[in-house]
Amino acid sequence: QVQLVESGGGLVQAGGSLRLSCAASGSLFSPNLMGWYRQAPGKQRELVATITNGDNTNYADSVKGRFTISRDNAKNTVYLQMNSLKPEDTGVYYCRMNRVMRYDYWGQGTQVTISS
Numbered sequence: 001q002v003q004l005v006e007s008g009g010g011l012v013q014a015g016g017s018l019r020l021s022c023a024a025s026g027s028l029f030s031p032n033l034m035g036w037y038r039q040a041p042g043k044q045r046e047l048v049a050t051i052t053n054g055d056n057t058n059y060a061d062s063v064k065g066r067f068t069i070s071r072d073n074a075k076n077t078v079y080l081q082m083n084s085l086k087p088e089d090t091g092v093y094y095c096r097m098n099r100v101m102r103y104d105y106w107g108q109g110t111q112v113t114i115s116s
Helices: none
Strands: 003-007 010-013 018-025 033-039 046-052 057-059 067-072 077-082 091-099 103-106 110-115
Touching: 003 091, 003 103, 018 033, 018 091, 018 110, 033 067, 033 077, 046 067, 046 077, 057 067, 077 091
Parallel strands: 010 110
Antiparallel strands: 003 018, 018 077, 033 046, 033 091, 046 057, 067 077, 091 103, 091 110
């Protein structure tokens, strides 16, 4: 059974940076899509950023210019570099790896807290 293991969350002050990582344990066919989503308290889960196996990226408007998603296909790992963090970036961040008609895996979530 494949599991996604996230790391890199934590508590930082506004304006700071964090880098999240998500690695798949076990073998899997290369994902078509890797992504990061987040859920703030009392809110629905929302898309933060995605990257395809063709390296096409998509970002939520709220993080454009501050966050960068990247992937290492050889390691089945996806990263999220987060700069200029704001208190509204606080939430649980989930990674996702999807291959159409094959699988749709989610990580367990990592807490990111930004203090003002």
